Amino acid sequence: MKQLACAILIAVLAGCTRSDDREISASGTIEATEVNISAKVGGRIDRLPVDEGTAVRAGDTLAVIDRSDLAIQLRQAMANAAAADAQFRLTARGARQEDIVQAEASFKNAEDDLKRAEELFKANSATQKQLDDARTRFIVSRSVYEKLKHGPLPEEIDAARARREQAAAQVDAVRKQIADAVVLAPSNGEITQRSVEVGEIVLPNAALFRLSRLETVHLMIYVSEIELARVKSGQSAKVFIDAAPGKPLPGRVTYISPIAEFTPKNVQTKEDRTKLVFGVKIEAANQLRLLKPGMPADATIVTDTSSVR
Structure with a gap:
């Protein structure tokens, strides 16, 4: 009976090791590429056709400055x-x-x-x-x-x-x-900050808007030196968020930092913050806008493609 229990325990441990060899899991925060849009010329704001939360496309008019x-x-x-x-x-x-x-x-x-x-x-x-x-x-x-x-x-x-x-x-x-008195959107995205109102006087190069590109977001996680050897650019990844439990969102590894650093301070335990780790950026498509900048998320990198179904 004892031999049977030992055999079962060994099998379970072996199974866990194989799972760890196939995947690497870590947590991070969703980030998006943000563009600060400024006025090239100064003057009075005549028109503001967009507000915070407005989805815009490249070339859309964001603001018009008086041109008289x-x-x-x-x-x-x-x-x-x-x-x-x-x-x-x-x-x-x-x-x-x-x-x-x-x-x-x-x-x-x-x-x-x-x-x-x-x-x-x-x-x-x-x-x-x-x-x-x-x-x-x-x-x-x-x-x-x-x-x-x-x-x-x-x-x-x-x-x-x-x-x-x-x-x-x-x-x-x-x-x-x-x-230049007509401020245009440089790319597709969503206005996440508007810093002026109609009638205000702005100076040249004053920041007017913040544009976030939400079609694609990224998640920065940190892996140890041992795990780094198994991570390669282009590998598949799965991103999990609390708002959609059990529904992994597809991603891929786009960047691996070549420089070791201490774990960022937002990691909770002091023991983890003293470890040397390497940053790994995971890019995820976000057509449904489920992933929001600042949202905590978990990521699993698939290091063994034979496990992908």
Whole structure:
């Protein structure tokens, strides 16, 4: 009888060991990827079409900031761009033919005036100042005529082109600010925090919302060095929560920490907190939204695929 009892006990212990070899169980807390959404521009909040708990898709409008001042700046920038473009085209085209003819006539008159002033000065009929004035008019008129006749320098055209491009860039910058005044959802998810109300003034880069991506959540558990040798990325896992007892949710191992650490302080016993462990992240699909961030959960990693049915 004693031999039979010993045999049964050995069989039970052996069965428990095989079960431990096939699976690793641990507990953790459900976490979700969270994105803090900020305003790129400052101003008064005009519209907030979403609230906490609203499910959004990538590209949905979350907030609209007042753009009336930016609209005025855009008109100013566009006017400056038009003026710079006209100046560039005028410079590149060069002087009109009638302007060249007029400059040539002024140059000839100044040349004749200078000759008369020189003759009168020699005859003591003109003062030195009158001669100097005539010579100055001659030099200026000749310079204007030569410049119009030969056209603008390449450097002048380049400078006019640069001013045009600078004005166009200013238009683009204001248009971008107007676009940034509409805050869009960067991805699918759920608004879990809204930090502003309609009518509030916000500063650039101020946080407005927190978006949680709940389609897929993850659970970080910690395993010992001995258990780590049996854990591999991609292994199947089962996640259990108190809200759905007996209904394991499928998951898989997506990350294994290469660095040992002490068990996190949220582990209850002091003995466990002093152990060196390795973090293992388990990812689980959450289409039914049963898994909530902050919810405690248990996970079982299937280390022996032959046990999976």
